[in-house]
Amino acid sequence: MSDTPRLPAHWRTPLAALALLLLAILGLYAHTASGMVAIWWRSDTYAHGFVVPVISLWLIWRMRFDLAPLQPRPSPLAWLLLLGAAGLWLAGDLVAVNAATQLALVMLLVLTVPAVLGWRLAWAMAFPLGFLFFAVPIGDFMLPQLMEWTASFTILALRLSGVPVYREGLQFIIPSGSWSVVEACSGIRYMIASVTVGCLFAYLSYKSLTKRVIFVGVAILVPLVANWLRAYMIVMLGHLSGNELATGVDHLIYGWLFFGLVILAMLFVGARWADAPEPSTAPLAQGRTVLANQRKLSPGIAALAALLIVASPHLLERLLALGSNSSPVVLSVPAANAPWQTAAQPPSNWTPAFQFPAATSHTGYVGPQGQAVGVHLTYYRAQNYERKLVSSENLFVASKGDGWAQVSEGSAETRLADQPLTVSAATLRQQAGGLVANGLRLQAWRFYWVNGRFTASDVQAKLQGALSRLTGQGDDGAIVAIYAPLDASLSEAEARSAANQTLTDFLRVHGTSLEEALKRTRLVP
Structure with a gap:
């Protein structure tokens, strides 16, 4: 006999309204959503985006017995936040900033929960909803700094190892050849993957906020240092082998193998301090009292109001497009001024x-x-x-x-x-x-x-x-x-x-x- 309870009656209309609103948002913002998926598809750095929504849904499903007795109560306050997220999307779209529009889209999806179900339920699902933001492919802004740190550490480690180095920017020469720190050497892939896994592990393994924060901090620091060591070891492998090793495809293979071992070690050590899991909540007994039976606002009306808000940027954008200039550019060249x-x-x-x-x-x-x-x-x-x-x-x-x-x-x-x-x-x-x-x-x-x-x-x-x-x-x-x-x-x-x-x-x-x-x-x- 299944222990899965039937959907309580007081949840049916709110869930239907929420589902329709989410589908409407994905339809209205299909270009933004498809652009995000395209980045997941073509970039290994953000490929984890495919599983983030699935994990969030699974986390919510685990909480179903705790959520079932709660009464959905739409919050008009969330409409103001939806308006802000819609404004962020419009501003980002006006200047073609993928990070802004995609972040705004996830904000819109997350804010539909308090808009239709209320803040109490949204707070209960805070981590699963927050985890959705890992689907946003943001992080390339860190590339220059990460590449600079990687180059500086590698060169310092080489010199401490007795290898003479001549450096220019992100390029350097050692007696056995020349090397360059490129985007793949920055370690951004390792860091984003580690932080995503680290946050999920900390949520599932620890009940203490202090433990969670410490582990997430470790998940940020470990891939950073591990990438520096990886870069140093690859250069040394190439140097000591006369550039027979770690200079082609094996360069990347060694990097991912090393990173995989580091992450496994981090999770293994973290598991030693894991808290005991809480006992599962029993399914609702038939006839259990539902909290706050009276609703002040219909979920359907709340969803409709939210839909009007999230659709407003598209109307405004069409009006702005009427004044745009799409004629070919005739570029003027600055005239030389004396004495030039x-x-x-x-x-x-x-x-x-x-x-x-x-x-x-x-x-x-x-x-x-x-x-x-x-x-x-x-x-x-x-x-x-x-x-x-x-x-x-x-x-x-x-x-x-x-x-x-x-x-x-x-x-x-x-x-x-x-x-x-x-x-x-x-x-x-x-x-x-x-x-x-x-x-x-x-x-x-x-x-x-x-x-x-x-x-x-x-x-x-x-x-x-x-x-x-x-x-x-x-x-x-x-x-x-x-x-x-x-x-x-x-x-x-x-x-x-x-x-x-x-x-x-x-x-x-x-x-x-x-x-x-x-x-x-x-x-x-």
Whole structure:
């Protein structure tokens, strides 16, 4: 005889309303949901997203006997939070930020529970609902820092092992060959997988909040250190074997085997302090009293109100689309201002890795003392999730750069259009026969022009882009990348300082003409 109770009568209407509301949200936001699934499918880093909803449903199913006696009571307060989540989705969609729209979608799905069932039930299901956020593919923003830490630890460990190392950025040379820390070496896959498993393990194994927090902290720290050790061991394996081992596919195999052993060890140790499981709650006895039989708000009405809220961004977005500009871009080039002149050709063949622009230009300028400056204008219009101004894939140099490598990054202070501006800066090296070859070096700056303003901040650029669309001015924007060659006769520090001064002088003279050229481009129908 099954111990599964029949669905209590007071649950039937609320559950039906909740299910219909969830289906409606997935239908309205199908593009966002399918985009999230596509990332799970193509990226091993986020492949765990496929099982996260299943695990959340299973966790809720385990609680069914505890939830059954509770009375669903819709909460109008949750409607305000739904409105905030819908607003976040709209803002993210206006500037094509996958992380924002996908996070907002999960927030909408989670908030339907208090909206239809009430806060008491939502609190009872807090962890299963919160676990759904692990399905959101967020984490790429950590890549640069994780790669930097991995490179620094590996090089330090190699030197402590007596191996001489020459480093430039994320690339380094040891006597047996050259190595580079790329995205796969960052350890982000290990960290996300470890934190996901660690949170689930802590919830299932511990009742004490202190134990849970400590174990989650360990789940964050362990993959970080393990990845550093993995990178060091792979380089040492290659070095000691004359590059016969750990340089091809086995490079990744050794990494995952090592990580698997580390995670198993972490779970094994954590299990030693696991709390005894609580006794299972017996099924409801027939006729057991239901708490709070009287409902102040119908679940159906609550679900309908929630549906109107979550549908509102789509109506507003259609209205905003009426004022968008989708005509071809005719890109204006800044005119040279005295004493500078336009050069016959740019000072290098470097092209930034900015993805899918509407139009580009590359112009060279020569200063009064023969200073050379190159200007890349990369213009965007009718942006979408593949073609957008601010993207983690818009880089000075692609990870597999075509003849160029980035050896340092930072920022620089300058003035543009009579306003102070902090720009993103990087030193680039032409790949010409190896890491230590005397290839051309460039000092490059990058900043955005959006909504008639200059900024180097990704966040500010996104906010200005959203404001531009909300005020009916379209989504036009540009990335401005300017660069100057480094003087090979000077030391590295002196050459960078001189190049930065050249770029500062160029912007002081050409700030107005640069702004006017971008405005002309925006106004041309």
